[in-house]
Structures are given as structure tokens and as C-alpha cells.
Amino acid sequence: xxxxxxxxNTQIVVDNFSDRKYQRRKGCQYFxxxxxxxxxGKLGKNWNAGPIxxxxxxxxxxxxxLEVEPSLVxxxxxxxxxxxxxxxxxxxxxxxxxxGAVMILIQVEGCGRHQTFLHTGDCRYSSKWQSHPLLQxxxxxxxxxxxxxxxxxxxxxxxxxxxxxxxxRVDVHAQQDPAEQKATLFLIATYSIGKExxxxxxxxxxxxxxxxxxxxxxxxxxxxxxxPVPFEEMFSTNHNESNxxxxxxxxxxxxxxxxxxxxxxxxxxxxxxxxxxPRYRQIVAFIPTGWSFKISTQQRQSSxxxxxxxxxxxxxxxxETKGRVTVxxxxxxxxxxxxxxxxxxxxxxxxxxxxxxxxxxxxxxxxAFERICTHFNDVIDKKAASRRFLDSFLDTNSSNHxxxxxxxxxxxxxxxxxxxxxxxxxxxxxxxxPLNDRIPKHRFSCKDQDILVKMDENHLIPLKSEPExxxxxxxxxxxxxxxxxxxxxxxxxxxxxxxxxxxxxxxASMQIQTILGSRVxx
Numbered sequence: 001x002x003x004x005x006x007x008x009n010t011q012i013v014v015d016n017f018s019d020r021k022y023q024r025r026k027g028c029q030y031f032x033x034x035x036x037x038x039x040x041g042k043l044g045k046n047w048n049a050g051p052i053x054x055x056x057x058x059x060x061x062x063x064x065x066l067e068v069e070p071s072l073v074x075x076x077x078x079x080x081x082x083x084x085x086x087x088x089x090x091x092x093x094x095x096x097x098x099x100g101a102v103m104i105l106i107q108v109e110g111c112g113r114h115q116t117f118l119h120t121g122d123c124r125y126s127s128k129w130q131s132h133p134l135l136q137x138x139x140x141x142x143x144x145x146x147x148x149x150x151x152x153x154x155x156x157x158x159x160x161x162x163x164x165x166x167x168x169r170v171d172v173h174a175q176q177d178p179a180e181q182k183a184t185l186f187l188i189a190t191y192s193i194g195k196e197x198x199x200x201x202x203x204x205x206x207x208x209x210x211x212x213x214x215x216x217x218x219x220x221x222x223x224x225x226x227x228p229v230p231f232e233e234m235f236s237t238n239h240n241e242s243n244x245x246x247x248x249x250x251x252x253x254x255x256x257x258x259x260x261x262x263x264x265x266x267x268x269x270x271x272x273x274x275x276x277x278p279r280y281r282q283i284v285a286f287i288p289t290g291w292s293f294k295i296s297t298q299q300r301q302s303s304x305x306x307x308x309x310x311x312x313x314x315x316x317x318x319x320e321t322k323g324r325v326t327v328x329x330x331x332x333x334x335x336x337x338x339x340x341x342x343x344x345x346x347x348x349x350x351x352x353x354x355x356x357x358x359x360x361x362x363x364x365x366x367x368a369f370e371r372i373c374t375h376f377n378d379v380i381d382k383k384a385a386s387r388r389f390l391d392s393f394l395d396t397n398s399s400n401h402x403x404x405x406x407x408x409x410x411x412x413x414x415x416x417x418x419x420x421x422x423x424x425x426x427x428x429x430x431x432x433x434p435l436n437d438r439i440p441k442h443r444f445s446c447k448d449q450d451i452l453v454k455m456d457e458n459h460l461i462p463l464k465s466e467p468e469x470x471x472x473x474x475x476x477x478x479x480x481x482x483x484x485x486x487x488x489x490x491x492x493x494x495x496x497x498x499x500x501x502x503x504x505x506x507x508a509s510m511q512i513q514t515i516l517g518s519r520v521x522x
Contacts, residue, residue: 001366001369004354004355005019006022007106007117008142009108010029010087011027012030012031012084012088012104014030014031014033015039015040015121017040017041017049018041022049023049023050028049029050029051029084031090032054032062033058033095033101033103033104033120034095034097034098034100034102035061035062035192035193036098036122036192037192039121040062043062044067045066045067045068047072048072051072051074052072052073053076053090054074054100054102055075055076055078055100056100056224057222059073059074060075061193061219061222064222065219076090078094078102079132079134081134087109087113088108089106090107092105093105093134095122095124096125097122097123097335098122098191098195099193099223099224099225100223101121101123102121104118105117105135115141116138117141118143118350120144120356122148122334122335123146123336124334124335124340125336125343129344130347139349140349140350140351141351141352142350142352142354143345143348143350143352143353143354144356145345145353145355146356146357147341147355147357148290148335148357149335149337150338150341150372151338152338155337155338155339156290156332156333156337157316157331159333159334162288162330162331163197163198165317166286166288166328166330167201169286169328170202170207173186183280183281185245185276185280185282186207186243186244186245186283186284186286187252187283187285188210188245188285188288189248189249189252189286189287190248191248191249192215192248193223194334196223199246200227200228203227203228208229208233208234209233209234209241209242210235210236210244210246211241211244211245211246212235212236212246216235216246217235220235243280251268252285253327264325266322266323269325283324283325284328285325285326285327285328288331288333289331289332290333290335290337317330341376342376342379349380352380353373355373358372
């Protein structure tokens with residue numbers, strides 16, 4: 001299973017500051033895509049494992065709040081190539097997530113390799129990316145994709161629709177208050193950084209100042225946003241100054257394990273209302289999260305439902321009122337929904353997708369990894385994947401890869417030598433056979449058997465034995481091979497297990513989807 005934090009053929013580690021296996025390696029360069037705790041975890045003033053690259057906004061937050069040694073933090077500009085060393089260069093692209101969040105575009109152009117990788121961090125797909133100068137006319141080998149909502153049941157509406165829905169509901173409830181008194185306490189749940197677009201729309205409609213904590217106000221002051229009103233007027237820490245409060249989720253309720261639902265704590269909310277009595281007579285709270293938006297297969301297939309969920313005037317949501325407290329759970333998300341993920345991959349056409357979020361209790365499950373990958377099998381560039389496989393493992397000039405023979409007993413591996421990519425038969429009659437001259441072949445030794453592999457129009461075709469003549473060659477097309485090959489790179493000691501278990505004619509119609517370090521079925 002691919003490592004979602006490690007970029008192949010580089011020393012780049014993305015969004016992992018806790019795993020000591022990276023810190024034991026010399027020369028690693030660490031990238032932080034954005035300032036959320038699940039990405040910068042364990043990063044602090046004692047960090048000394050290597051340089052950290054990030055956007056300028058994220059750098060300010062890291063230096064101010066995490067107190068990392070300044071000499072180790074390197075802010076990079078957006079939309080510009082930066083050479084990290086002689087072998088690769090990188091560029092940061094806005095990820096449309098929270099302030100300072102970036103995607104990392106990596107081009108490996110030296111050291112005998114030519115590859116392009118894109119690590120999205122956390123992102124919300126935007127059609128504007130299709131016109132981004134750095135994303136034009138590129139061939140992406142792998143995209144490390146934010147798959148937080150990689151399930152067809154998550155097709156929540158565009159951000160603009162949910163933002164307007166929240167602002168509209170605030171307008172309606174505010175108009176119901178007496179003219180001389182703001183009797184409704186509004187609670188807007190946000191992260192420490194994130195969901196600022198909701199606050200900006202509320203400010204445009206005159207719902208400010210917004211009450212925030214001292215820490216929240218300090219963080220917002222370091223965020224480079226085009227606020228609709230002066231920052232000093234928009235945010236305050238005086239609870240008596242406004243009825244519009246921006247709070248953490250924990251002050252409204254709690255998320256269920258795995259993030260599948262939010263449970264408001266109505267007892268706590270009524271106690272909060274009692275604290276402010278008699279100033280406020282009711283609480284209206286908003287929980288903006290994509291987890292609130294799940295629809296059944298039948299609903300997904302309903303065109304009527306589709307029109308509703310993408311309607312700006314009627315966004316699907318959950319509303320619950322108990323006593324004097326009303327809670328709206330609204331499908332606002334700063335992650336891509338399922339349709340957006342597929343649209344992004346279909347436009348980008350990478351040869352492979354590496355999920356960075358497996359979800360819930362299956363966080364380290366190979367099965368979950370493979371299941372997510374199947375959602376993109378029809379939109380990736382399979383021909384490019386096949387070409388990359390052949391270039392990586394079957395290049396006649398390559399001597400970097402060796403074959404390992406896998407034994408059944410205790411999973412022990414025994415190293416075999418990968419034979420020459422052009423088979424040299426010692427039998428003169430076979431050597432003179434013109435069929436051998438026009439069929440490029442590659443031999444693998446596996447389980448005490450020889451497996452002959454033929455390259456034909458970017459397909460990898462397994463043969464049971466070397467065809468001595470054309471009649472034998474056609475007979476081989478009907479055979480089925482049940483075996484596996486494990487190839488190991490001398491460069492980084494990662495491996496690829498290739499299972500050959502399909503009839504020849506089926507294998508010829510399938511493209512190989514593999515990279516160094518992945519397990520595939522041919």
C-alpha cells in the first residue's frame with residue numbers, strides 16, 4: 001500500500017511530523033499543507049528533524065502558535081516553481097480549503113527520472129484549477145488525493161449555496177426579534193482556522209461584530225483575507241457587544257466517533273441560555289459540516305432530489321428544535337464531495353490515485369485503500385500507468401531492479417536475479433526463429449517457474465512458456481497463468497507484487513495500474 005505522506009523518488013514528507021521512521025532518515029524535507037492539528041500533529045518547539053516548507057500564512061501560524069525554531073520554517077510563494085535541490089522542484093497551489101492551505105506540485109526532473117506528483121493535502125475541487133497556469137499540459141504520475149468524502153452518498157451542494165442558506169436563516173431569525181432588542185443568540189461553529197467564508201457573508205449582511213475568543217482573534221489577525229469590513233470592527237472578544245458568537249464545536253455538542261453525525265448537547269445549550277438570561281430568549285446554532293449530508297442510492301438516482309440539493313433557495317439540511325434551542329446542521333464543507341473528486345481526477349488524468357484519507361476504523365486498512373481506488377479506475381490514465389510500469393521494471397538498460405522469490409513458509413523471501421529483458425536463448429534454432437525477433441519478451445523467475453512476459457502496444461502479456469513457433473504462440477493465448485512476481489527496487493527497498501491470474505486475452509485488454517511500492521492485479 002502506498003505511503004500517503006512520502007513522495008516517491010524524493011526526500012519529501014508531507015503532513016507527518018510524528019512518525020519516527022521519517023525522522024530517522026537523513027535529508028528529509030517536510031511539507032505542511034495547512035494549519036490543522038491532524039496535519040501538524042507533534043510539531044512544536046522541540047522539532048529538529050528537518051526543514052519545514054509551507055505557505056506564508058501557515059508559516060506565521062506555526063511560528064506564533066507552535067513556537068517552532070524560525071530557522072527551520074521556510075515560507076514559499078504560491079504559483080511559482082522553487083528548486084528544492086538538483087533533482088526536483090515544487091510549486092504551491094491554493095487548495096481552496098482553509099486560509100493558507102495549499103496543494104503541492106512536485107516535478108522530479110533530475111537524477112535520471114522524469115515524474116510529476118500532486119499532493120492535494122485537504123482540498124475542495126474548484127473548476128478554476130482547469131485554467132491554472134501551472135496545471136496546464138502536465139502529465140501527473142500520481143495524485144495524492146484528499147478522499148475524506150470518497151463515497152457516492154456525499155454529494156453535498158456547492159459552498160456558495162450553503163453559505164447563502166446559513167445567512168438567509170440568520171436574516172429570518174434576526175427579523176423575528178423585537179426592534180429594540182436582539183433576543184436571539186446565534187452560534188456559528190468553526191474550526192480554529194476554517195469556514196471564514198461563512199463569517200464574511202454574515203458580515204456583508206451587517207451581522208457583526210462577531211464574538212470570538214482571544215486565541216481565535218489572534219489567529220484570524222494572521223490570516224490574509226479580504227474582510228468585507230475592517231478587522232477591528234468585524235471581530236471582538238467582548239461577549240456583551242454582539243449576539244453573533246463564533247464558537248468551537250464542543251460548545252454546541254459532539255461529533256460521533258468516525259465523524260458520521262453531530263449530536264447537539266441541548267442541556268448545555270439551555271444552561272448557556274440561562275447564563276445570558278434575560279438578554280436572550282432563544283439560541284439558534286449552525287453546524288456547518290459535510291458529514292451531515294448523506295443520501296440513499298434511491299435518492300441519488302432521483303432527478304428531483306438532485307435539483308433540490310443543488311438549489312440555492314432550498315439546501316437540504318437537518319433542523320431540530322428542543323425547548324428554546326434550534327440547531328441547523330448544514331452540508332457546508334471545505335473538502336471535495338464525491339462528484340467533485342471524480343471530476344478532478346477525470347480532468348487531471350493521473351496514472352494513479354493514492355488516497356490520503358481511508359476513514360474511520362479502517363485508517364490503515366489495505367482493503368479500504370483498494371476500495372477507494374476503485375472509484376477512479378474508469379477516469380485515470382491507464383495507458384500511462386502501463387507505460388510507467390514497463391519503464392520502471394522492464395527497461396532493457398535498467399539494472400536497478402531484482403526479482404525476489406516469495407516462499408510460502410513464514411513469508412520468507414529469497415532473492416533471485418531478474419533475467420535480461422531481451423531473452424537470449426542458447427538454442428540456435430530458437431535464436432534464429434524470426435518470431436523471437438519481433439516479439440519483445442521479458443522473463444521472470446517465480447516459484448521455480450519461468451514466466452515469460454511480452455510487451456505489445458503498452459500491454460503486459462504473460463505467457464506460460466517461450467513460444468517456439470507461431471502455432472505455439474497462438475496456443476499460449478488460451479492459457480491462464482496463476483502466479484505472482486515480487487519486484488524490489490534497490491533504490492528505496494520498496495516492492496511491487498504483481499499477480500498474474502487472468503487469461504491472456506483478458507490481460508491483453510487490461511492496462512497495468514502500478515507504481516513502485518504498490519500491489520496490483522494484472
